[in-house]
Amino acid sequence: MKIHIIHTLISAMVFWGVYGPAAALSAEDDQYFLDRINEIRTAPYNYAIEHLECTPDFLKAKGIKPDTTFARYTLDERLTAMAEDESQLMAGEEITVSEAPPYYRLTASTGGVVSFFNFMSRETAFKIVINYLFKKELDNESFDHILSKDYSSAGIAISAGKVGSGNAWFVAICLRSSELVSQIQMLNLINQVRADPEKISEYTNPRREDYENDPIITELIDGEYKPLFFDASLSEYARAYSSYLLNGTYQEPLSETQTAMERVAHCGYGYEGDAVQESYVQIPSVPGESSPPVDSLFVSLIYNELIAWPTGYVVFLKGSQDVGFSMSFQEDESYNISALSFVVGKKAPNASTDENADINNEQTVRIYGVLFSDIDGKGLYAPGYELIKQTVKVYDDEMQEQEIQSAVTDNAGHFFMELPANQQYYFKATIGGVPVSWEGNDGNHLITTDQFVKLTHTPTPDVP
Numbered sequence: 324m325k326i327h328i329i330h331t332l333i334s335a336m337v338f339w340g341v342y343g344p345a346a347a348l349s350a351e352d353d354q355y356f357l358d359r360i361n362e363i364r365t366a367p368y369n370y371a372i373e374h375l376e377c378t379p380d381f382l383k384a385k386g387i388k389p390d391t392t393f394a395r396y397t398l399d400e401r402l403t404a405m406a407e408d409e410s411q412l413m414a415g416e417e418i419t420v421s422e423a424p425p426y427y428r429l430t431a432s433t434g435g436v437v438s439f440f441n442f443m444s445r446e447t448a449f450k451i452v453i454n455y456l457f458k459k460e461l462d463n464e465s466f467d468h469i470l471s472k473d474y475s476s477a478g479i480a481i482s483a484g485k486v487g488s489g490n491a492w493f494v495a496i497c498l499r500s501s502e503l504v505s506q507i508q509m510l511n512l513i514n515q516v517r518a519d520p521e522k523i524s525e526y527t528n529p530r531r532e533d534y535e536n537d538p539i540i541t542e543l544i545d546g547e548y549k550p551l552f553f554d555a556s557l558s559e560y561a562r563a564y565s566s567y568l569l570n571g572t573y574q575e576p577l578s579e580t581q582t583a584m585e586r587v588a589h590c591g592y593g594y595e596g597d598a599v600q601e602s603y604v605q606i607p608s609v610p611g612e613s614s615p616p617v618d619s620l621f622v623s624l625i626y627n628e629l630i631a632w633p634t635g636y637v638v639f640l641k642g643s644q645d646v647g648f649s650m651s652f653q654e655d656e657s658y659n660i661s662a663l664s665f666v667v668g669k670k671a672p673n674a675s676t677d678e679n680a681d682i683n684n685e686q687t688v689r690i691y692g693v694l695f696s697d698i699d700g701k702g703l704y705a706p707g708y709e710l711i712k713q714t715v716k717v718y719d720d721e722m723q724e725q726e727i728q729s730a731v732t733d734n735a736g737h738f739f740m741e742l743p744a745n746q747q748y749y750f751k752a753t754i755g756g757v758p759v760s761w762e763g764n765d766g767n768h769l770i771t772t773d774q775f776v777k778l779t780h781t782p783t784p785d786v787p
Contacts, residue, residue: 353398356449356479360496363457363469364393375458385461393470394555402478402497409434409495414484425711425734428507429500433468436493438486445481448492468498475501475555500733501555505617505650507735508706510553511693512621513638513646515704517548518775520639525703526625539632543639550691550775551637552739557599557647557666559590565649565664568603587666596645596668602636604663615661617706620650624663636665643667644773690717690740692776694732694752694759702779709736710780713752720747720768745771754780 363370368389371377382388409432433456437448457469466472478497485491516522520543563586567573577586583601587594606615606623615623628638637646645668650661694715695708715738716729727748730738742748747768750761759780761768 353403353479355446356481357396357398357477359449360453360469360477361395363453364395367391367393367457367470371457371461374454375461377461382461385464387461393472394475396477396498397475399476399478399499402476402499403480404478405432406434406478406480406495406497407482409497410480410482410493413493413495414482414491425504427499428502428504428733428735428737429473429498430734431468431471431474431498432495433498434493434495436486436491438489438491440489443490443492445483445492449479449481449494452494453496468496471498473500474498502553502558503650504735505706506558506648507553507733507737508617508709509621509648509650510551510646511704511709511735511737512618512706514550514691514775515693515777516625516638517550518777520544520546520548522703523625525701526622527629539629543632546639546641548639548641549644549773550689551643551646551667552689552691552773554594554645554647554668556587556590556594557645557668558649559647560587560594560599561647561649561664561666563590564601564603564666565651565662568664569651569662583666587668594645594668596670599666599668600640600643602665602667604636604665606661606663607659617650620661620663623661637667640667642669644670686744687741688744688770689773690738690742690770690776691773692730692732692738692740692750692778693736694738694778695736695780696754697779697781700781704736704777709734710752710754711736713754715750715752715778717742718749718751720749742770745769750776750778752778752780755783757783 368379368382368387368391371382371387372379413434413436435452435455437443437451453469460466460468460470468474476499480495482493482495483491484493516526523540523543560583563574563577567577573579573586576589583599584594587599604624604627606620606627624636624638628636632639635641637643637648646665647668648663648665650663692715693704694710694713695704696710697703698708699705709732711732711734713732714729715732717727717740719725719727728740728742730740732738748770749768752759757780759778761776761778
């Protein structure tokens, strides 16, 4: 994880005026420092004018208006432990850091070093660091940490040490998203089948003649399903909905008398859509065994949707655009249950069809992408195959030299972009020096609506 280092030198009397390397932050300290970040997130316009002397015109040009607000970060103990390791490493402490596998969709680390020759409290040093990071984000128009919409929780640690002959505070801030890797892996599988419904055969294994004789399979294959995009508000409500289904009651302020849309509005900052639909799938498993892996749950979901057809839960639900869901596991003396709670949302279309391309040039499309290693040669994404922290670039398809945009894959191999509609695009990543590109829809790279883009890397076999 990348650390941004800030060196701020304040010269005066030379004496050691900090609390010592071993001083750890208390829970009250953690909350105090997090509140300073949330002060920016809840009122970035006012904070920037008061503390960074930014002008209203400068902020509005960056997309920050007087009423702009971001959801508050929450404290996370695991992130705090990671931040402690980060700050102590920055301070030169000899510690052993265990590299845990990525558990959340996105994780990040940032922070800085403030060196000085006179007394400086860690509160002052922390303010210097976050003001620097905030101003840097405004200047670069890239809201990666302080104003990020991708992260939901944070951990903060500050260690004391020295830089040369001076004293220093080493500030580390660790962030994570609310979405789990397993949730995005499930969405990768769902969108892969929605993009190419014939791939259902890879999970149900019907004989070829079954396609011709089974009207359900035929209708599914002939359907058109645009990709679903993960929505944090819908996901937050999906967790509350799952709790309600398991416990028989909603936690306040939610209630059964509200509509699903009204309940969603209470979670996060609400869902800006026209409608939402709830669905719930229970999948029994063998007593004493742990929750099934994501791909097994996906196969069970496919069979549940075939049984319930023409009612679609999520995989074969037409017209939907956004989704939030919760995968929970309940253990009982006699049985185990894996519960999948989905909340699917629908908005007005954000892109045109081919016929209306000329009059909708200002519209945009969303790209749901996945980059993975095709280890078994089937050309299908599967959990564990994803390639993480890789850069995917998109080019004008005619030029193929002019880079339009880029994105970095998350811990589930997923990436997201927004692009002008009704243009031809070429997607490319480079893995181990080997270019990997999107073949598109039978070579047609014209994108008119939200699009699923799959980039498949074929690993080079080891030669003995």
